[in-house]
Amino acid sequence: MRVWMATCLLLCAVWGCRQQQPPTSGSGATASGEPAATAPAKLKIAVIPKGTSHDFWKSVHAGAVKAARELGNVEVIFRGPEREDDREQQVSVVQNFISSRVDAIVLAPLDDTALLPAVQQATAAKIPVVIIDSGLTGTVGQDFISFAATDNYKGGQLGAQRLGEVLGGQGRVLLLRYQEGSASTVERERGFIEKLAEAPGISLVDPKRHAGPTRATAQEAAENLLTAHSDVQGVFCPNESSTFGMLLALRSRGLAGKVRFVGFDASAGLVEALGQGELDGLVVQNPMHMGYTGVKTAADYLAGKPVPPLQDTGVVLVTKETMGQPEYQELLFPDLTKYP
Amino acid sequence: MNTGAALAPLSRLPGGRASPGRRVLLTALAPFLGLLVVIALFYAIPPHPWVSLLDLQTVAVHTVIVGIAAMGMTFIIISGGIDLSVGSAIALTSVAVALALKQGWGVPAAVVVALGTGALCGFYNSVLITLLRLPPFIATLGTLGFYRGLAKWISGSMPVSAPAQGLGLWVRPAPVQEWLPLAPAVWLMLALGVFLAAVLRYTILGRYTFAIGSNEATARLCGIRVPRMKVYIYVLAGLLTGLAGLMQFARLTQGDPTVAIGVELDVIAAVVIGGGSLSGGQGSMLGTLAGAFLMAFLRNRCTVLGWPNFVQEMIVGHIIIIAVAIDQWRARRVER
Numbered sequence: 136m137r138v139w140m141a142t143c144l145l146l147c148a149v150w151g152c153r154q155q156q157p158p159t160s161g162s163g164a165t166a167s168g169e170p171a172a173t174a175p176a177k178l179k180i181a182v183i184p185k186g187t188s189h190d191f192w193k194s195v196h197a198g199a200v201k202a203a204r205e206l207g208n209v210e211v212i213f214r215g216p217e218r219e220d221d222r223e224q225q226v227s228v229v230q231n232f233i234s235s236r237v238d239a240i241v242l243a244p245l246d247d248t249a250l251l252p253a254v255q256q257a258t259a260a261k262i263p264v265v266i267i268d269s270g271l272t273g274t275v276g277q278d279f280i281s282f283a284a285t286d287n288y289k290g291g292q293l294g295a296q297r298l299g300e301v302l303g304g305q306g307r308v309l310l311l312r313y314q315e316g317s318a319s320t321v322e323r324e325r326g327f328i329e330k331l332a333e334a335p336g337i338s339l340v341d342p343k344r345h346a347g348p349t350r351a352t353a354q355e356a357a358e359n360l361l362t363a364h365s366d367v368q369g370v371f372c373p374n375e376s377s378t379f380g381m382l383l384a385l386r387s388r389g390l391a392g393k394v395r396f397v398g399f400d401a402s403a404g405l406v407e408a409l410g411q412g413e414l415d416g417l418v419v420q421n422p423m424h425m426g427y428t429g430v431k432t433a434a435d436y437l438a439g440k441p442v443p444p445l446q447d448t449g450v451v452l453v454t455k456e457t458m459g460q461p462e463y464q465e466l467l468f469p470d471l472t473k474y475p
Numbered sequence: 476m477n478t479g480a481a482l483a484p485l486s487r488l489p490g491g492r493a494s495p496g497r498r499v500l501l502t503a504l505a506p507f508l509g510l511l512v513v514i515a516l517f518y519a520i521p522p523h524p525w526v527s528l529l530d531l532q533t534v535a536v537h538t539v540i541v542g543i544a545a546m547g548m549t550f551i552i553i554s555g556g557i558d559l560s561v562g563s564a565i566a567l568t569s570v571a572v573a574l575a576l577k578q579g580w581g582v583p584a585a586v587v588v589a590l591g592t593g594a595l596c597g598f599y600n601s602v603l604i605t606l607l608r609l610p611p612f613i614a615t616l617g618t619l620g621f622y623r624g625l626a627k628w629i630s631g632s633m634p635v636s637a638p639a640q641g642l643g644l645w646v647r648p649a650p651v652q653e654w655l656p657l658a659p660a661v662w663l664m665l666a667l668g669v670f671l672a673a674v675l676r677y678t679i680l681g682r683y684t685f686a687i688g689s690n691e692a693t694a695r696l697c698g699i700r701v702p703r704m705k706v707y708i709y710v711l712a713g714l715l716t717g718l719a720g721l722m723q724f725a726r727l728t729q730g731d732p733t734v735a736i737g738v739e740l741d742v743i744a745a746v747v748i749g750g751g752s753l754s755g756g757q758g759s760m761l762g763t764l765a766g767a768f769l770m771a772f773l774r775n776r777c778t779v780l781g782w783p784n785f786v787q788e789m790i791v792g793h794i795i796i797i798a799v800a801i802d803q804w805r806a807r808r809v810e811r
Binding site: 228246 | 647734
């Protein structure tokens with residue numbers, strides 16, 4: 136009796152979910168006009184982002200779907216941990232994809248060491264892995280087939296250069312770091328610090344404070360920092376959530392637009408702040424191209440083509456003056472609706 | 476496996492209800508039946524993805540951390556208590572293990588460190604509950620923050636990487652030894668499950684646990700030293716939490732002070748799905764393991780089917796609701 140009751144209820148629940156099966160699971164990606172029947176066995180490529188709540192990963196998803204559409208015989212499965220510091224859940228997701236025998240995995244590792252065993256397990260199971268966005272301590276060509284990411288060091292340098300310009304080469308600059316163990320942002324911070332050291336008139340205030348995984352944690356950290364260092368003229372943050380948290384903190388203290396501020400990554404809120412002059416520059420990556428390159432590389436490898444071990448997916452500085460240019464418009468306002 | 480054993484002491488204790496053997500057996504088997512139903516349901520969904528051996532191996536490994544911690548929680552919940560600090564204690568233990576291994580200590584020393592850390596956490600909880608007479612919910616809500624902060628402090632707020640010294644192989648889904656169908660950690664969990672089910676049924680500790688949870692005042696009047704038993708129960712749960720923390724280190728090969736946030740809820744859910752009652756006096760060790768396995772299995776299937784996280788969260792949420800609702804409904808029917 137109880138079993139039947141449970142069966143019925145579960146059936147309803149599961150069925151309800153199927154009805155609204157969301158677009159993430161599959162691009163249904165035949166090129167327009169091409170009959171689906173020509174590709175009987177689609178390649179399943181799992182794309183595992185660091186989190187699912189940031190705009191950045193939505194662009195990565197759009198790029199992955201774009202690649203799948205162009206290739207025609209690829210199905211993209213997009214799934215990651217909800218919180219950007221949940222290493223345990225990301226390991227589980229990788230292992231679940233291994234056990235379900237996907238054809239390839241595209242992974243943005245949350246941690247450069249914690250994800251290594253899982254990636255090695257995938258490679259041992261003959262599932263090729265492409266690493267995107269953030270580095271992994273393993274060996275490219277052995278533990279994984281390719282690494283496609285922003286030149287993060289260069290991104291940090293661009294930020295330092297811009298801050299130096301708007302400050303006229305004079306002043307104290309505060310750095311709010313993102314999160315320990317995240318290789319990409321550590322590289323950005325390093326690039327920023329080393330480039331900034333070239334300007335003799337600028338001194339760096341680096342209390343080695345970390346913003347944490349979300350906008351809320353970043354906001355709190357930024358508020359504390361601004362209380363402790365109220366005499367800074369410039370600020371730099373190395374990713375979207377830290378930049379946004381800092382922006383909120385600057386606004387609440389009436390400092391937005393007064394303190395020179397360069398951030399990293401684009402989201403609707405940040406682009407708006409850039410247009411209003413609250414931000415003096417945004418270092419912008421190309422997440423869509425990252426997702427695209429990840430899936431394309433995996434498919435190329437599966438087709439037996441040689442793949443480059445390292446790929447730069449591009450990074451530029453956008454300011455209020457340049458943001459109207461069409462090539463930047465596409466980066467700042469990616470048309471995600473085109474690739475649901 | 477005589478799973479009916481786990482609940483049998485109920486009928487012989489003050490406050491327990493006398494039930495026919497068949498019904499007791501059904502109660503104990505219910506989580507497994509639920510598990511089978513869910514497995515069958517997920518197979519019924521097109522495109523009928525098979526549950527392969529590797530799937531089972533993977534899900535079993537994903538069960539280990541929550542499963543081991545939930546066995547300790549089963550004791551606590553049967554005794555009428557609760558422990559919200561499990562997730563933080565797991566993080567603290569994983570950091571302690573990482574620091575020990577980084578010092579060059581061997582695996583046996585790391586195991587001792589893990590069990591010691593866990594036991595200390597459990598002991599502190601029990602001291603707060605018995606000496607300060609705090610409700611377990613409040614005491615462990617406090618230590619939830621305390622252990623998390625401690626973990627961040629001793630790790631310098633960053634993950635501590637350490638040589639895994641073969642610990643990683645314990646939780647590798649496909650074991651290196653091909654004659655082993657499941658990872659060593661899974662065997663450890665299963666062996667502990669059988670052992671603790673026996674402890675719950677045959678030992679004084681187990682029967683007093685049921686007695687305290689069924690009616691604490693009666694238990695005290697019967698001469699049970701309730702505070703001392705509570706210390707034993709929380710320390711035992713702490714030992715298991717420590718073991719779960721060791722497994723957490725093995726999974727990530729690093730001690731991460733921010734790991735396992737919210738795991739206490741998964742652990743409690745596993746106990747509840749497995750037939751535990753938050754008002755005490757009810758629970759089954761093997762049911763708890765089935766509950767933990769069920770949740771890991773759902774995560775695996777949702778990934779295989781390409782469903783996003785929110786679908787899985789909605790399903791798991793309702794499985795808890797359904798499990799408890801059926802249990803309540805059945806309990807009312809028995810009373811009539």
